Amino acid sequence: MCTATESRAADDGRGVAESAPPVPGRDTGPAALSVPATVRRFAPLLAGLRWQLAIAVFCHLVQVGTTVVTVALFGHIVDEVLVSGDLGALWTPMTIWVGVSVLGAGTSYAGAMLTGNVTETVLLRLRDQLYAHTQRLAPHARSRFGGGDLVSRNTGDVEAVDSLLSSGVVAGVVAAVSVLVYGLAAFVTNWQLALIAAILAPLLWLIARRFGTAVKRASRREREAAGQISSLVAEGIGSTVALQADNQTARHRRRVADQSRRWRDARMSELRADAAFTEAVTVVEVLCMVAVIAFGAWQISRGEAQLGTLIALTGYLGYLYPQIQTLSGLVVEVTSATASAERVAQVLDAPMGAADEHLVHPGPTAPSVAARAPAGSVVADSGPAALSLTGVSFAYPDSRSQVLEDAHLEIRAGETLAITGPSGAGKSTLTYLLLRLYDPDAGTIRLNGTDIRDLDAAGLRAHLSVLHQQPALMRGTIAENIRFGLETATAADISAAAKTAGAAEFISRMSGGFDAEVVERGENLSGGQRQRIALARTVLRNRPVLVLDEPTTGLDDESVGEILRPLAEIASTRTTLLISHDPRVLELADRRVELRDGRFLAAGPMGPRRARRGLSEGAFVERPGTVQLVLPVQP
Numbered sequence: 001m002c003t004a005t006e007s008r009a010a011d012d013g014r015g016v017a018e019s020a021p022p023v024p025g026r027d028t029g030p031a032a033l034s035v036p037a038t039v040r041r042f043a044p045l046l047a048g049l050r051w052q053l054a055i056a057v058f059c060h061l062v063q064v065g066t067t068v069v070t071v072a073l074f075g076h077i078v079d080e081v082l083v084s085g086d087l088g089a090l091w092t093p094m095t096i097w098v099g100v101s102v103l104g105a106g107t108s109y110a111g112a113m114l115t116g117n118v119t120e121t122v123l124l125r126l127r128d129q130l131y132a133h134t135q136r137l138a139p140h141a142r143s144r145f146g147g148g149d150l151v152s153r154n155t156g157d158v159e160a161v162d163s164l165l166s167s168g169v170v171a172g173v174v175a176a177v178s179v180l181v182y183g184l185a186a187f188v189t190n191w192q193l194a195l196i197a198a199i200l201a202p203l204l205w206l207i208a209r210r211f212g213t214a215v216k217r218a219s220r221r222e223r224e225a226a227g228q229i230s231s232l233v234a235e236g237i238g239s240t241v242a243l244q245a246d247n248q249t250a251r252h253r254r255r256v257a258d259q260s261r262r263w264r265d266a267r268m269s270e271l272r273a274d275a276a277f278t279e280a281v282t283v284v285e286v287l288c289m290v291a292v293i294a295f296g297a298w299q300i301s302r303g304e305a306q307l308g309t310l311i312a313l314t315g316y317l318g319y320l321y322p323q324i325q326t327l328s329g330l331v332v333e334v335t336s337a338t339a340s341a342e343r344v345a346q347v348l349d350a351p352m353g354a355a356d357e358h359l360v361h362p363g364p365t366a367p368s369v370a371a372r373a374p375a376g377s378v379v380a381d382s383g384p385a386a387l388s389l390t391g392v393s394f395a396y397p398d399s400r401s402q403v404l405e406d407a408h409l410e411i412r413a414g415e416t417l418a419i420t421g422p423s424g425a426g427k428s429t430l431t432y433l434l435l436r437l438y439d440p441d442a443g444t445i446r447l448n449g450t451d452i453r454d455l456d457a458a459g460l461r462a463h464l465s466v467l468h469q470q471p472a473l474m475r476g477t478i479a480e481n482i483r484f485g486l487e488t489a490t491a492a493d494i495s496a497a498a499k500t501a502g503a504a505e506f507i508s509r510m511s512g513g514f515d516a517e518v519v520e521r522g523e524n525l526s527g528g529q530r531q532r533i534a535l536a537r538t539v540l541r542n543r544p545v546l547v548l549d550e551p552t553t554g555l556d557d558e559s560v561g562e563i564l565r566p567l568a569e570i571a572s573t574r575t576t577l578l579i580s581h582d583p584r585v586l587e588l589a590d591r592r593v594e595l596r597d598g599r600f601l602a603a604g605p606m607g608p609r610r611a612r613r614g615l616s617e618g619a620f621v622e623r624p625g626t627v628q629l630v631l632p633v634q635p
Contacts, residue, residue, distance in 0.1 A: 035164075035334050038341040042165055045125050049118045053170060056118070059111030060174040061181075066104030067319055068185050073097050075189070075312030115170045123162040126344070130154055133348055139437055140396055141350040148231030153343050157223060160340035168334055175326040182320035189313045190305060193292050197317055203284050207328065211277035213335065218273060220339035221266035227343070228259045270336070281328060285321045292317060351397065353457075354439035384414040384575040385463060385544040387434075391443035393598075394426075394433065403429045405598030406443070413448075416576040418589035425595045427579045431547055434577075436460055447545070465543040465574075469550040471534035473522030478507055479514040481522075481533055485541035493540060501536035502566045503529070528559025535563060539570055546576045552585055560584060 033041065046053070073093045131154055134142075142150070186194035236252050292314065299305035389409040395402045403426035411417050419427050432438050433445060436452060444451050452460055465485070473481050482494045489497075494514060498504040506529055510516040522530045531551065538546065551567065552560045560582070568588050571578070578589050586592060593600045 033338050033342050033345065035338055038161075038164065038338050041345060042126070042161060042341065045122050045129075045165060046118070049121060052114045052118050056111045056114035056170050057173050057177075059107040059114065060170065061177055062107040063104040063111065064174070064178045064181055066100045066107075068181060068316070069100045070097055070104075071185070071312050071315040071319070072189075073100075074315060075308040077308075078311055079306050079308030111170075118170075119162060122165050123159060126162060127154065127158050130158060130344060130347060133350075133352065136352040137347075138351045138353050138397070139432060140398070141352075145347065145350070146227075146231040148229070148234035149227035150347065151234070152223070152227040152230040153347055156226060157340035157343045160223075160337045161344055164334055164337040164341065168330060168337070171326060172330050172334075175323045175330065178323040179320060179327065182316045182323065186313055186316040186320065189316065190296070190299075190309055192299070193296050193305075193310070193313050196291050196295055197288050197320070207277060207280045207284070211273050211280075214273040215270055215277075215336045218266050218269035219336035220342070222263055222270060223339055223343055225259055225263035225266055229256060229263060232256045232259060277328070281325050285325070288321070289314065289317060353435075353437035354453075383544060384573070385448045386413040386446075387411040387545065387575060387577075388446045389443065389600075390446070392433070392440045392445060393442040394429065394438065394440045396429075396438075402598050404433075404440070407595075407599050409593065409600045411575060411577065413575055415591065416571045416578060416589045418578040418580065418586045418592040419595055419600075420581060420586070420592060421595035426598065427595055428549055430577070430579070430595075431466060431549055434464060434545075434547065435466070463543055464545050464547060465538045465541045466547045467531075467534055467538050467549065467551050469553045471522065471530045473518055473525070473530055473533065475520055476518060477512075477515050478510070478518055478533060481518055482514075482536045482540055485537035485539075489540055494536075497536040497540035498533075500539045500566055500569065501532050502562055503532035503536050506532070526559070528556075528562055531559070531563055532566070535566055535570070539566075544574055546571060546574050547579070548576065548585075549579045550582075551580065552582045564588075 073096060077090065077093050134150055134154060137145075145153070183194065183198065186197065232252070232255055236256065293310070296305060296310040296313065300307060300310060387409075388411065389407055392404050392407045393402060394404045419430070421427055429438075433440060434452070436455075436457060439453060444453075446452065447455070447460070447463060474484065479491070479494050482497060483489050485497075486493070491514070495504065498507055498514075507513055507516070518524065518533075522533070525533070535551075548567065548571070551563065564584060567585070571588055576589075578585060580586055593602055595601075
């Protein structure tokens with residue numbers, strides 16, 4: 001049994017890491033994001049971590065300072081010890097060198113640890129927020145992306161954005177300051193030689209800008225292709241039997257191969273641009289170093305410079321050019337990361353279900369369903385609830401056709417109502433509206449007289465149990481899958497729910513019983529077994545309103561017969577909406593309505609619920625060469 005407080009905590013889905021300030025969203029998909037726009041958009045993820053970034057930068061800059069000292073010491077040793085031959089002057093600079101090097105190593109380690117902590121924390125926050133938003137996406141938005149592409153955006157693209165925000169910030173600041181420090185040290189050592197190096201250095205920046213644009217275009221194509229590959233592979237794995245049955249495995253493999261070639265071509269474009277950038281930078285560095293050494297040698301030959309000075313200056317340049325290359329490389333990497341940032345932002349900008357749009361914190365609950373009782377009261381103890389639709393109209397976003405149009409429907413507390421109608425009439429849409437994945441465009445839906453728009457998502461969904469066409473079984477044990485309906489359930493509760501759902505017998509025959517493992521989507525179970533486990537979950541959840549959405553879809557006659565009796569027993573204790581075309585299931589209802597042209601039309605009473613006293617007799621209709629059908633006998 002679940003308390004109101006517990007159900008909110010279980011259904012709300014907010015993680016610990018989500019306590020970080022959320023990344024702001026927009027109503028429409030983003031245009032191409034620039035680097036500054038990307039940083040501004042995702043900067044809230046650094047809340048509470050900026051001081052660590054600042055200390056990390058300071059530590060790295062201390063290490064930069066120690067390298068300046070060691071290079072100056074080396075130049076001093078060359079001129080004052082090696083050239084003069086005075087070995088007695090060696091010990092002081094060597095001792096300082098060792099001490100400074102140890103200091104540099106310690107601060108570099110501290111900076112790396114702080115940077116790593118910030119990086120992983122930002123990654124955790126972004127991944128948590130993106131997945132939370134993915135869970136709350138409106139159904140049409142989720143289907144627009146596709147499951148595999150959403151997986152790609154929640155994994156690879158998230159990591160690229162993280163590298164831009166955290167390690168990229170530290171590396172960029174440290175590299176920029178290092179360029180200034182090493183450049184200043186070089187000018188102090190010998191301004192003429194440093195000036196020669198400075199004249200050629202801007203070429204590196206121009207090269208980075210040129211190649212960065214090419215890399216971003218290629219990276220965007222690569223990430224899009226990777227998302228398509230993920231979608232196709234997930235689709236193929238989930239439909240393996242159908243592909244084999246229709247001899248379509250080779251065709252589907254070609255589709256994956258086509259996307260893989262697109263990914264390879266984009267990746268090769270990215271690699272070519274990156275490799276060309278690296279080699280171009282190397283050539284410029286060599287030209288700079290050759291020019292400095294040649295001019296320095298000329299100065300030494302004229303007595304205008306010492307050997308130690310030239311060695312020290314080349315040492316500074318040896319540290320300076322890698323930092324310039326780091327900055328240039330960051331331009332390329334950051335522009336590449338913005339392609340992933342765009343893909344992450346597209347998900348964050350996609351519309352959420354109506355109940356989640358403002359992420360309302362726990363608010364009012366429906367009277368007499370959860371009776372505004374204090375925390376700890378039991379939601380389901382108040383019994384079945386009444387539902388009503390008054391003047392409800394609804395059309396899916398970006399669709400011109402109305403699914404519901406001025407629809408009216410009254411469902412009494414404890415009543416089992418069957419809803420029929422042609423495919424595509426909008427029967428399952430009613431489930432979306434009850435769960436507030438969408439809100440009506442007009443009219444109201446009331447739960448015991450309370451407009452469900454006045455309820456927060458967790459509070460509303462705590463009153464509903466939904467048995468879907470395709471049971472959502474997860475990896476784990478059978479017990480864990482049943483407990484999915486109520487996390488606080490005991491082993492005895494789970495066993496009782498399985499017995500009520502008619503699942504206890506087959507579970508007892510399995511190796512491990514309730515501890516038997518369920519693979520992804522429950523594919524190691526039959527359709528009837530999956531449905532009965534889902535039914536046991538519904539029994540355990542024990543909510544006032546039960547929605548059965550085509551509960552016998554895809555099941556054979558034997559499996560349907562196995563679940564009809566527990567369905568009848570469960571439906572008899574609560575308000576039940578029965579969406580089905582199966583006449584055997586429809587017999588469980590007190591009343592039937594037909595959804596046609598956006599409105600509910602009365603279809604008359606169904607008679608006594610004979611199925612709840614035992615399944616009704618049937619008439620066998622036989623035709624030569626056909627399968628036997630069992631048709632319920634009408635009163």
